[in-house]
Amino acid sequence: xxxxxHPHIAIVGSGPAGCYLATALVRAVPGCEITxxxxxxxxxxxxxxxxxxxxxxxxxxxxxxxRLFAQPGVRFAGDIAIGHDVALDELEAAFDAVxxxxxxxxxxxxxxxxxxxxxxxxxxxVTRALNAFPGAAPLPPLGSDVVIVGAGNxxxxxxxxxxxxxxxxxSSDVADPVLDAYLADPVRRVxxxxxxxxxxxxxxxxxxxxxxxxxxxxxxxxxxxxxxGAPADDRAAARAAAFAELVSPDRETPGGPEVxxxxxxxxxxxxxxxxxxxxxxxxxxxxxxVPATAVLTAIGFDPEPDDLLAQLCAAPSPxxxxxxxxxxxxxxxxxxxxxxxxxxxxxxxxxAEEIVADLADGSLVPDPAKxxxxxxxxxxxxxxxxxxxxxxxxxxxRATAGPERVRRKVTDHADMAAIARGAAHTRxxx
Ligand SMILES: Cc1cc2nc3c(=O)[nH]c(=O)nc-3n(C[C@H](O)[C@H](O)[C@H](O)COP(=O)(O)OP(=O)(O)OC[C@H]3O[C@@H](n4cnc5c(N)ncnc54)[C@H](O)[C@@H]3O)c2cc1C
Numbered sequence: 306x307x308x309x310x311h312p313h314i315a316i317v318g319s320g321p322a323g324c325y326l327a328t329a330l331v332r333a334v335p336g337c338e339i340t341x342x343x344x345x346x347x348x349x350x351x352x353x354x355x356x357x358x359x360x361x362x363x364x365x366x367x368x369x370x371x372r373l374f375a376q377p378g379v380r381f382a383g384d385i386a387i388g389h390d391v392a393l394d395e396l397e398a399a400f401d402a403v404x405x406x407x408x409x410x411x412x413x414x415x416x417x418x419x420x421x422x423x424x425x426x427x428x429x430x431v432t433r434a435l436n437a438f439p440g441a442a443p444l445p446p447l448g449s450d451v452v453i454v455g456a457g458n459x460x461x462x463x464x465x466x467x468x469x470x471x472x473x474x475x476s477s478d479v480a481d482p483v484l485d486a487y488l489a490d491p492v493r494r495v496x497x498x499x500x501x502x503x504x505x506x507x508x509x510x511x512x513x514x515x516x517x518x519x520x521x522x523x524x525x526x527x528x529x530x531x532x533x534g535a536p537a538d539d540r541a542a543a544r545a546a547a548f549a550e551l552v553s554p555d556r557e558t559p560g561g562p563e564v565x566x567x568x569x570x571x572x573x574x575x576x577x578x579x580x581x582x583x584x585x586x587x588x589x590x591x592x593x594x595v596p597a598t599a600v601l602t603a604i605g606f607d608p609e610p611d612d613l614l615a616q617l618c619a620a621p622s623p624x625x626x627x628x629x630x631x632x633x634x635x636x637x638x639x640x641x642x643x644x645x646x647x648x649x650x651x652x653x654x655x656x657a658e659e660i661v662a663d664l665a666d667g668s669l670v671p672d673p674a675k676x677x678x679x680x681x682x683x684x685x686x687x688x689x690x691x692x693x694x695x696x697x698x699x700x701x702x703r704a705t706a707g708p709e710r711v712r713r714k715v716t717d718h719a720d721m722a723a724i725a726r727g728a729a730h731t732r733x734x735x
Pocket of ligand 1: 317318319320321322323342343344345348349350351352355356357360363385386387388406407408409428429432459462613635636637638643644645646647649
């Protein structure tokens with residue numbers, strides 16, 4: 306019979322937040338049994354499907370998470386969508402505690418007239434296509450003139466994609482059909498809009514510096530470049546220095562697109578008859594009309610309408626992960642769509658502490674009648690893809706990688722599940 310110190314804990318979502326939380330709970334609640342559910346056949350969330358394909362050093366965090374799944378008492382249950390394959394109350398009936406680590410996946414709408422015109426694409430849609438997300442819509446042709454709204458790290462990922470040539474994808478797992486289609490007709494001009502000035506824009510200085518190492522593109526910066534004098538902090542100073550280097554006339558810029566950063570700038574209206582043709586931009590007190598064949602937005606994420614959090618009407622809260630004793634959330638589902646992978650670690654640790662506190666003060670009492678994963682209906686247990694099965698799919702993707710690629714992702718969910726389960730497979734893609 307489970308003792309007070311052996312609760313069954315369900316974590317919904319196996320992205321960084323779910324994996325860090327499980328890691329923290331293994332340490333903080335010895336003997337607990339943890340199941341990480343994911344609606345996908347693969348673990349790791351945005352590490353696999355958001356982090357840029359040419360940043361394999363960032364994706365390498367999965368090696369750390371692999372060690373988590375090797376721990377006794379930790380289980381992966383893929384291909385199970387909570388709220389669809391298993392209702393939340395069904396999960397709560399089987400587990401002592403349920404933690405939502407479901408992230409945020411819907412591209413935030415651009416709140417200006419014309420923001421929904423064809424040709425306006427969210428960063429999630431673009432990065433899912435490049436990362437071979439199962440069932441992702443193909444990337445439409447972007448044309449000659451792209452405007453990127455936002456200048457944070459995700460916007461810089463988009464810009465890197467637009468300016469890179471094929472050599473920039475060596476040892477990556479990029480979706481080759483998407484890359485090939487883009488490189489057959491790459492963009493000529495890119496305008497990047499940042500609300501703030503260069504020093505206070507949102508991108509990491511390292512990400513801006515990386516642009517200076519790429520073979521293509523010529524850069525210029527306009528608008529609010531920041532007040533003369535030292536920026537407020539070291540990071541802002543590093544950012545300003547990185548932009549100064551990027552636009553320096555001393556840099557060699559052998560061809561490629563023209564990239565213009567507009568600081569202190571925001572879109573007011575997207576114009577177009579049936580699809581995007583221009584963006585009306587306010588830069589300080591001035592207005593500018595920039596021709597555009599596509600607009601890529603990198604302005605954040607919201608829950609999908611059928612997301613569990615949307616159903617629970619739970620707005621982001623940086624303060625607490627506790628929705629009520631027994632039901633918690635962590636990661637982007639708790640804090641909203643900001644913060645890099647490491648920030649989910651601190652977040653998960655604090656949520657683990659809340660669970661420990663609830664166990665200690667008796668507001669969360671493990672129930673011997675709850676059997677965790679073993680207590681779920683057979684249809685769910687039999688369907689769930691285990692970590693060993695995911696490892697079969699992982700090995701298949703690595704073994705079928707083409708030259709210069711570390712893996713070739715299977716892009717069809719049913720094929721992924723079939724390969725994981727050991728079924729014969731005929732179709733692979735990306
Ligand atoms: C495009 C992009 C690029 C990024 N690049 C970087 C980077 O280079 N470096 C960096 O440090 N950070 C990067 N980040 C940020 C980083 O990805 C996030 O901090 C992190 O992924 C958030 O973790 P999470 O676990 O909360 O969400 P996610 O990673 O989104 O994981 C959520 C998981 O929950 C699952 N899920 C959702 N709903 C259900 C359900 N109902 N049932 C079962 N499972 C469900 C999803 O399938 C997913 O696997 C990037 C983010 C984006 C969007």
